[in-house]
Amino acid sequence: MLRIGAAAAIGACLPSIADADTSADALRTVDAATTEEIVLTGSMTRVEFVRKGLQLHLKQIQRDGRPPLLYADRYLQQAGADTLGNPMAVVVLSGPHQGVYGMDGFEITGIQMSGSRVLAYFKHSSLPLQSGIEVTVEGDVIEWRGQAAWNGADDVDLDFYFPLLARIKLSGPNLDRLVAGELSGTARGPLGDLNFSQTYLGGLSTPAYLIDGGDCGFAFLEDSLADFAADPGGCRQRSAVIGNVFPLVDDLDVALELPRGSQGPFAGWRHRRLLLGTSRFGGQAEYDKAESDGTLPIIKLGDSVDLGPVFTYLYDGPWKVAALWLRERRQHLPMRASPASWYRETTLLAEESPDGLFRAGRGLYDLPLIMRERREVGSDMLSLPGFSEPEIMGTQKNMLNRGDYFYTAENLGGLEAVRRGVEAAHREGGHILLYVEGLIVWKRSRIGRSKARDWALMNADGSLTENYKGFFDMCPAEKGWQDWFATTLADVVRETGVDGFFMDSMLATDNHRCFNPKHSHAPQPDIWNWGLRQVLRRVREEVDKANPNTILLCEGVGDMAREFIDGTLSHGHAWTRMNFTVPLLRFLHPQMRTFEAWGMQPHGRNAPLWPVAKPLLWNAVNGYRVFAELESQEQLAPLGRMVRKYFDMYPEICDAQVSAFDTACVEVWTQIFESLPRVLTVANATEKPITARMTFPQTVQTGILFDRCDQRTISVRFGKAELSLDPWEFRAFELRP
Ligand SMILES: [Zn+2]
The missing domain is CATH 2.70.98 (Beta-galactosidase; Chain A, domain 5)
Structure with a gap:
């Protein structure tokens, strides 16, 4: 019951601009002169x-x-x-x-x-x-x-x-x-x-x-x-x-x-x-x-x-x-720890393309075989696009038909093939993620022809946005899309036994406003972050009902999303025209688990081409997990295996906090990780052999660098050490006293 008298009494207690208050910090008016x-x-x-x-x-x-x-x-x-x-x-x-x-x-x-x-x-x-x-x-x-x-x-x-x-x-x-x-x-x-x-x-x-x-x-x-x-x-x-x-x-x-x-x-x-x-x-x-x-x-x-x-x-x-300071200020962000122990130890992610499967005359029964091939580049987790039906029977454009994920590709063997393929990959220690689109739907897919138009992003003038021709752009804040997407992914987990999903676009899309008056967030259009959080929460709720070990990765990077997903996948080097030169997010949040791409060349005009090994070495030195793209896979395989060897021997590189201390060294890239003991990573990102001269700060007292992989040691005298590295070589050391 509303008690008018009580409300009035509370109102009377509020400080008033008109109240006479003579204290120094009282609210006062000012003299215009x-x-x-x-x-x-x-x-x-x-x-x-x-x-x-x-x-x-x-x-x-x-x-x-x-x-x-x-x-x-x-x-x-x-x-x-x-x-x-x-x-x-x-x-x-x-x-x-x-x-x-x-x-x-x-x-x-x-x-x-x-x-x-x-x-x-x-x-x-x-x-x-x-x-x-x-x-x-x-x-x-x-x-x-x-x-x-x-x-x-x-x-x-x-x-x-x-x-x-x-x-x-x-x-x-x-x-x-x-x-x-x-x-x-x-x-x-x-x-x-x-x-x-x-x-x-x-x-x-x-x-x-x-x-x-x-x-x-x-x-x-x-x-x-x-x-x-x-x-x-x-x-x-x-x-x-x-x-x-x-x-x-x-x-x-x-x-x-x-x-x-x-x-x-x-x-x-x-x-x-x-x-x-x-x-x-x-x-x-x-x-x-x-x-x-x-x-x-x-x-x-x-x-x-x-x-x-x-x-x-x-x-x-x-x-x-x-x-x-930022790291401390952002500690309030919730970040999920996956209960899947295999995932916590996974440091490289590889991909396959449906086109590649068709060209090789393969199908979903071949998943263990493909998994074995990807192990050659250091990865035993595979992201598979195009596992669902093409729009028109008898054609091979599986990838284009984004939305119909419930209908497993008959042209690749159908539901039985993906079930058997995933099971066999598991027996060999591999894991399979299926590719889905988090924000776009092919207009002529089944869902595109039924409900997707109602869930689409709308401009202020009432037109629908269309960032990719032939696709509806989904509004992440629209409840219909959230529920459909979440239940579809959960159904796919139940049907196929797959380990999880790579959700394309989700965090890699520009922040959009949505003016669709039929959506539940109306009339507020600035709901992008709020909506992404809601859709990811719904997906997590539903897939966990099917299997709480389900892994969710998003394209792009976004700290807020990490509450519901297990990691992200980013082409940081290419997307920023090779300006990804400060590992800020790795420093702020080791839990982010971003798989940074290794081989894609930079986008945009006047962008310099980098040797393909350079982004991979940058990721390895700074403790980013690695997305082994199809591009450059053959060329980077030996280096990928070397990085995997070090990541396996030094879990600190991907999991521990990056140190606030740096070595002084101009010849090579280095990073220190605040584990027990501290770990140092070093990479020669050039085509020449190099002798690196490193100087450690006084706060990092060390007498010996010890490499767990070959048990070699290097002396550190008066805080200085010399290290010879082959072209494109990556190494890691314990910092021992
Ligand atoms: Zn909307």
Whole structure:
């Protein structure tokens, strides 16, 4: 029963902007004629704002002993350009208010501050928008929180850039670089030439990046929990934006090709959301009648969006210092441990193609034979596409007919063949994953001709998206698709006895919005992450009923998904045009179990070709599991077996934490793993024999390097060791005292 009297009494206890409060940090209004400096201090980090009348601007961020982070604009003689952040900018994407709005349009309605925190409320001078920002400094970490409420009658699509740090400089625009949670990790730069925009999920696999100045930098983490809620009400699309042209285009390939701009370098987070208008909620009349208690600093008549929390850590040292902080901050992410012991020990994944089977006159009875062949490259887990029927009987386009997974390919032997084949592969110690598509359905498949159209992603104009010709794009947040996909996969496990699935596209697809009004998430379109989490949860629930040892791998990388899946498969080297040069995700989460591809050549214009062994060695040194693609399989087989030998002898390489300490060594790639004892990996990624001269940091005391594979030892004197390596050789050592 609603007790009106009690509710009114609670309301009366809320702090009010009008309440007389004489304490130093009370919420107060400001005088339009005065100016003041607001300085927030942590341990060594200092954040300065300036209030000029009703306007608030971020003036400077500085860590003691380091140059200031924001540099003065040559023309404006102030930090940042006026439309560009410091700390916020708004871009209205459509409608009568379309345009870019900077801090000068936000007028303070109330402000509260202490030595380490400022909270300010604003109304906008030309938009029906009210907002609040709160900035807190603790130690050397700045926390940014924001909220914005839309009071326009109609819905509006908005991008909030918050925080947006404009005109940033560490060592200089030609030296500073971006280290991003893009796929398994990338380094891009220099910052002065870079235009980079990536969304989490759908490009970014973790909502974090660093701006690295060589021996110092700052890390940015967007740590909202909205995607984990039971409903999508708090969700918005969040993207890392780092560049010199504002506003940045969404498409990374287009952004990377943009000519160098003059508005940066800037770095920040973009929060995109469709804000519903007041007409959906009854407007002022409804508010006055039932919702107002007359005390709140922001009047919320329409929809609102939360911005952040975003954390900025100003650090000294190499990128691993910031990564250690990120690792700790992201510990709250749940990550599943598979009960399948065979899978925990599996470090290489190979693939087969249905075309290859047809050409060789083989079928599903031959799975043990194919498994034996893949063992020659070091793998005993096989991903098999095209195991289900083609669209038209008598044809061989099994792979195209994505959706009809329940109907096993008669042209490859049918259900009996896959059952017998899987069983025999098991007896030989092999394991089979079947290939399914997580996000697209062939329009002329059975499910494509029945329900898939209703589950498809819809653009704002009512058209269906079609990223691949002839396919429907599934909305991951649509319950019909989730249930059908989950129960179909469970049925396939029951029918065939297969070990699990490789779900293509799932984490490797750009973050899409869905405006389909029939979907249960409507009217909110920014449900991509929330939906992926829901669909993967449903799949896990259903396949576990059939067999709790079922392995689920997704294409792409995404830390949030790891709660329900067992690992991911990524072409990190090729997809990033060989910018996968910092193993950020392996450092943050050893549990990620990403199988990184070995042989695919880079995509995109002007991408350099790498010798095929190079990506494999990079993966091995940094402890990534390996996806042994069909491409280059013959060429890479001997090296694949060598890597497998070391992975078997040193489980630490794929499972242990990457060390924060590095050897100093320019000739070869090395990595240290924090196991007991510590393990060192070394690779010569060149076609010449090399004598590597390694220097260990004082914190890593070692007297002998011992190789478990050939029992050879190498002396370490005064922290230095020399190691001769053949071309393309990979080795690992225990670090013994
Ligand atoms: Zn949808």
